[in-house]
Amino acid sequence: xxxxxxHQDSPLRGAPPAIRLDHASFGYGGRPFTEGVNLSxxxxxxxxxxxxxxxxxxTTVRGLLGLTDHIAGSVEVLGTPLQDxxxxxxxxxxxxxxxxxxxVRSTVREVIATGQLAxxxxxxxxxxxxxxxxxxxxxxxxxxxxxxxxxxxxSGGQQRRVLIARALASRPDxxxxxxxxxxxxxxxQVVLATVLRRLAALGVxxxxxxxxxxxxxxxxxxxxxxxxGHVSFDGTPRQYAEHRAAVSRAADAGxxxxxxxxxxxxxxxxxxxxxxSGAGPMDGPVEDGES
Amino acid sequence: MPEILSYDFMRNALLAALLVGAVAxxxxxxLVQRRLSLIGDGLGHVALAGVxxxxxxxxxxxxxxxxxxxxxxxxxxxxxxxxxxxxxxxxAVMFYGGIAAGVVIINRVDGSQSxxxxxxxxxxxxxxxxxxxxxxxxxxxxxxxxxxxxxHRLFLAAGDEEYARASGxxxxxxxxxxxxxxxxxxxxxxxxVGLLLISALMIVPNAASQQVARSFRSATLWAVLxxxxxxxxxxxxxxxxxxxxxxxxxxxxxAIFLLVAAVAALVTVATAHRHRVSERHPHEHGPGxxxxxxxxxxxxxxxxxxxxxxxxxxxYDEHADHATYPGATDPSDQEHVTR
Numbered sequence: 001x002x003x004x005x006x007h008q009d010s011p012l013r014g015a016p017p018a019i020r021l022d023h024a025s026f027g028y029g030g031r032p033f034t035e036g037v038n039l040s041x042x043x044x045x046x047x048x049x050x051x052x053x054x055x056x057x058x059t060t061v062r063g064l065l066g067l068t069d070h071i072a073g074s075v076e077v078l079g080t081p082l083q084d085x086x087x088x089x090x091x092x093x094x095x096x097x098x099x100x101x102x103x104v105r106s107t108v109r110e111v112i113a114t115g116q117l118a119x120x121x122x123x124x125x126x127x128x129x130x131x132x133x134x135x136x137x138x139x140x141x142x143x144x145x146x147x148x149x150x151x152x153x154x155s156g157g158q159q160r161r162v163l164i165a166r167a168l169a170s171r172p173d174x175x176x177x178x179x180x181x182x183x184x185x186x187x188x189q190v191v192l193a194t195v196l197r198r199l200a201a202l203g204v205x206x207x208x209x210x211x212x213x214x215x216x217x218x219x220x221x222x223x224x225x226x227x228x229g230h231v232s233f234d235g236t237p238r239q240y241a242e243h244r245a246a247v248s249r250a251a252d253a254g255x256x257x258x259x260x261x262x263x264x265x266x267x268x269x270x271x272x273x274x275x276x277s278g279a280g281p282m283d284g285p286v287e288d289g290e291s
Numbered sequence: 292m293p294e295i296l297s298y299d300f301m302r303n304a305l306l307a308a309l310l311v312g313a314v315a316x317x318x319x320x321x322l323v324q325r326r327l328s329l330i331g332d333g334l335g336h337v338a339l340a341g342v343x344x345x346x347x348x349x350x351x352x353x354x355x356x357x358x359x360x361x362x363x364x365x366x367x368x369x370x371x372x373x374x375x376x377x378x379x380x381x382x383a384v385m386f387y388g389g390i391a392a393g394v395v396i397i398n399r400v401d402g403s404q405s406x407x408x409x410x411x412x413x414x415x416x417x418x419x420x421x422x423x424x425x426x427x428x429x430x431x432x433x434x435x436x437x438x439x440x441x442x443h444r445l446f447l448a449a450g451d452e453e454y455a456r457a458s459g460x461x462x463x464x465x466x467x468x469x470x471x472x473x474x475x476x477x478x479x480x481x482x483x484v485g486l487l488l489i490s491a492l493m494i495v496p497n498a499a500s501q502q503v504a505r506s507f508r509s510a511t512l513w514a515v516l517x518x519x520x521x522x523x524x525x526x527x528x529x530x531x532x533x534x535x536x537x538x539x540x541x542x543x544x545x546a547i548f549l550l551v552a553a554v555a556a557l558v559t560v561a562t563a564h565r566h567r568v569s570e571r572h573p574h575e576h577g578p579g580x581x582x583x584x585x586x587x588x589x590x591x592x593x594x595x596x597x598x599x600x601x602x603x604x605x606x607y608d609e610h611a612d613h614a615t616y617p618g619a620t621d622p623s624d625q626e627h628v629t630r
Contacts, residue, residue, distance in 0.1 A: 065457040088459030106507040115445040118458035
């Protein structure tokens with residue numbers, strides 16, 4: 001895909017960050033829901049954005065997509081200020097959705113092709129190259145053999161991958177995913193993780209909002225945690241594991257309040273070692289067959 | 292020449308029915324997708340107020356109806372965007388205010404025995420003049436042109452509004468366009484099926500097409516086919532059976548829907564016993580999954596040990612080995628053989 005070509009051809013050093021938030025706040029109706037958020041995602045980097053419900057992570061991500069109001073601070077996408085970003089399809093969006101709308105029949109191919117609509121004027125039809133990109137996107141998510149299936153007949157995990165392929169169809173520079181693995185059964189999580197790993201290997205920049213860090217093990221380069229509208233942790237998975245372990249120890253020792261990061265979710269209480277070990281139940285046989 | 296074609300007014304009626312039969316389901320599929328099936332009904336109510344103003348001013352009721360319906364169409368979208376509960380009530384006030392004002396004004400002008408009123412409420416296709424037909428033809432051409440040009444965008448905006456907005460499409464403008472298309476369709480259809488029955492012709496052919504289609508594209512084509520079949524069939528039936536054309540068209544559309552649904556259900560039952568779901572299957576086949584892929588008619592099977600797995604919805608079907616049955620040429624025959 002072109003996304004990879006761009007990253008391989010252009011030297012990463014000196015390239016503008018894919019996403020840069022400087023004291024940015026987003027909200028609804030003029031009211032900020034986040035404090036000044038500082039966050040930078042380098043090109044080719046895979047960043048997981050964690051945080052409890054109401055921490056502002058969705059508000060921030062939706063702000064990048066123009067779905068919530070940008071209230072203060074500066075936001076740049078690939079060096080261009082957000083408000084001047086003419087071609088929004090440079091940001092590929094994978095919404096959090098358990099299923100696709102099933103009120104009318106539509107095929108996998110038809111849904112993926114809608115990802116390209118915004119990048120061409122209304123009077124221009126899809127070219128042969130556009131159609132090839134749709135097939136390629138379906139292939140990347142492992143659905144090339146389902147292109148003409150009715151999306152309503154696919155499983156939840158497969159529908160999630162259709163949404164990823166739709167985002168890829170516009171050849172975005174950055175993929176923004178909202179809870180890609182939530183509500184998906186274990187077998188499909190393995191496949192989803194494989195797809196994300198494949199994208200990461202291709203050099204696709206990703207910002208993934210998630211609750212399920214375990215499913216993304218080995219894919220994520222950096223972890224950013226938000227709490228109460230601001231960034232409360234920013235570091236590598238290893239640092240995050242140590243950070244969590246320290247928080248747990250502090251909690252066990254009864255010094256919970258020495259740390260400004262608390263236990264928010266059960267998901268965060270997993271043993272720190274899980275994040276670091278290479279082999280676990282999630283590294284299934286599919287991955288072996290893949291390589 | 293059959294008797295029905297020997298009358299000028301019936302030739303006009305058949306042409307008008309053909310136009311409406313094609314246009315109404317074409318726009319209606321997006322309303323079904325947005326789960327706004329009844330919005331055409333509301334616009335029809337408001338259009339009646341427009342008709343009444345036309346009657347009052349002794350003007351062309353089509354033009355005033357068009358203005359009223361388009362105005363209501365834009366208003367619906369503006370009210371919906373605000374997303375308040377009161378919006379729902381505002382729509383009700385607009386719709387029922389429209390039909391009430393229409394009835395009051397028309398009766399005041401024409402007297403209480405007005406045939407004008409029933410002709411707009413339930414259709415009066417045989418009164419279609421050549422002049423009406425030209426107006427309907429132009430409006431239908433506009434509807435078809437705009438809908439075909441924007442169909443992918445309308446499909447996305449109706450199916451996933453949030454994503455459409457995130458990718459930078461003018462969702463609000465697309466929704467207003469759909470609303471205006473619906474309003475124009477209502478006005479084109481009002482002489483044929485009547486303002487109270489328009490929604491049926493926009494929605495019911497789509498209900499039938501959803502039973503047979505597998506893609507949005509084929510669903511649209513089937514719906515237009517069913518729509519034209521009902522409209523033309525209804526006019527012909529009403530001519531020979533001496534029934535009201537508008538009601539006959541809608542009853543025929545419903546009959547087609549019931550027939551198609553029954554056949555679809557029978558096909559499902561008839562093929563169910565030949566449909567074997569494979570063992571519980573946590574692994575998902577795909578390109579490079581390690582299992583040999585075998586093209587099989589319209590899909591791909593995967594060699595799984597000694598048998599074949601065919602993707603079907605969220606699971607896998609057991610498909611017989613091709614090599615075992617060299618005599619079978621039709622892939623659909625091979626599918627059903629069990630070993």
